[in-house]
Amino acid sequence: MMAKYSSKINKIRSFALSLIFIGFIVMYGGIYFRNSPLIMTIFMLFGLLFIIASTVVYFWIGMLSTKTIQVKCPSCGKHTKMLGKVDMCMYCREPLTLDPNLEGKEFDESYNKKSNNKKPIS
């Protein structure tokens, strides 16, 4: 079990997890075609492909998590990990940025809905 990282990594992790589920569902679907070995094999290979893809994503998460920076959240005071120059606090979802110049720029639309709660960390 990996440690809980920032929300960006959590999003990627749930994506990787969903790939595993899709892979198993596709492989399970192949059982319905057990009378046709060719179709069943195709289903199994597709399912395997999803599972391989999720392994790659998990590997990518491992690479990304080495690049996280530990910061103290200005809002809740807890130590959180952030990835890149902007991320969210994993405890209180406070938007965080390391670079004040990037404030309001690199946050995507969903972050921009909350207008004035971006606090720089110095």
Ligand SMILES: [Zn+2]
């Ligand atoms: Zn916080």
